[in-house]
Amino acid sequence: MAEPTQPAVVLSVLDLTPHVRQVVLRPQTQKISFQPGQWVSLKLPVGEKQPLNRAYSMADPSSPYGELTLVFDRVPEGIGSNYLYRLKSGDEISVSGPYGNFVLPMPLDRELLFIARYTGLVPIRCLLKQLVAAHALTSMLLIAVAPSEDELLFHQELLTMAVQSPSFRYLPLVVAGGETEAVAQTLVMLRPLVEGQPKVIPMISGTKRFVRPLRAALMEFGYDRKDVKTETFD
Ligand SMILES: Cc1cc2nc3c(=O)[nH]c(=O)nc-3n(C[C@H](O)[C@H](O)[C@H](O)COP(=O)(O)OP(=O)(O)OC[C@H]3O[C@@H](n4cnc5c(N)ncnc54)[C@H](O)[C@@H]3O)c2cc1C
Structure with a gap:
């Protein structure tokens, strides 16, 4: 968990289904290079013990410009996801990563x-x-x-x-x-x-x-x- 935390700006917000939203972020200090299947940690200024850390997996592979596409459902009473539902384009949020081992195993010798x-x-x-x-x-x-x-x-x-x-x-x-x-x-x-x-x-x-x-x-x-x-x- 030693990745540096940096600000990221919200580039876009899009509803994918009635209860699932996509937010695209661009980290401001350095590009976060990741493998598909990995996630980033968002540090959210909400809840009793701030920041509230919440993990979100990338929905799109790494892009040349470093945007991160996150997709999440609104959990009823969920502190983190309800905070994310309030984000608008131009807002700033703290992010670190990448993390995680849910990546493709090698060799891919089976279905x-x-x-x-x-x-x-x-x-x-x-x-x-x-x-x-x-x-x-x-x-x-x-x-x-x-x-x-x-x-x-x-x-x-x-x-x-x-x-x-x-x-x-x-x-x-x-x-x-x-x-x-x-x-x-x-x-x-x-x-x-x-x-x-x-x-x-x-x-x-x-x-x-x-x-x-x-x-x-x-x-x-x-x-x-x-x-x-x-x-x-x-
Ligand atoms: C490695 C990792 C990757 C993740 N990637 C994603 C992602 O890409 N998209 C995403 O929507 N969430 C993802 N999550 C879950 C996310 O980090 C939050 O836990 C989720 O948004 C709920 O946070 P909350 O504060 O709103 O809810 P909390 O107040 O923490 O309540 C969580 C409760 O809601 C239930 N719940 C219902 N739906 C979910 C859900 N989707 N995730 C977790 N708990 C749920 C849980 O069982 C739990 O009881 C990931 C979690 C991890 C650990």
Whole structure:
């Protein structure tokens, strides 16, 4: 956590769904070079013990100008995300990073299986954009779970990606309710894809109540714990 903290200016604010917003920042002191799948720490002037540190994954790969694209949902009663919802273009915010190990494992000698719930998709979208831009030959399958049809994040983009990239398959899944229901429905989809099938490289992202049971299920299907890459948001 020794990366320097620096000011960043908000370049743009855009609603992606009724409850998910994108904010693009530009660090002011130095460019933050990162690998897709990594995150930055925002130091927010809010809450009882300031600054409030909150992590956000980059949604877009590194750009020549150093902008950081962050995408987050508004957590009911969430101090950090509600503060971020108040940001406007031109506002300043403190940021440090990059951090994190949710990056592509090497070698990519098996199919990549990405599983995300809701904004858990953010780091995976960044990884997918990197792979597609690099014309990666690795097969990629994404199971993306959303709480409602209109909260399916990056849906049009992912559909287009699936049409244009023969190595990418996209399985969107709408599950009303919380993580327990999402895990149950995801398992129905997941089981035939992994049980008795050649091993894949699983990467799962979301809250702990979503990620952990799915990792446990994969271990029951014969995966080692270390073979299942995870990013947990809480
Ligand atoms: C490595 C890492 C990367 C992250 N990347 C992102 C990202 O790209 N986009 C993003 O929206 N969030 C991301 N988060 C979560 C983010 O840091 C905050 O925890 C989230 O915005 C909630 O903060 P809050 O202060 O509003 O809520 P808090 O007051 O801290 O309340 C959190 C509570 O809300 C629940 N919750 C509901 N939705 C979320 C959610 N999306 N994340 C965390 N908790 C949630 C948790 O279970 C927890 O009980 C990431 C977290 C980590 C650790």
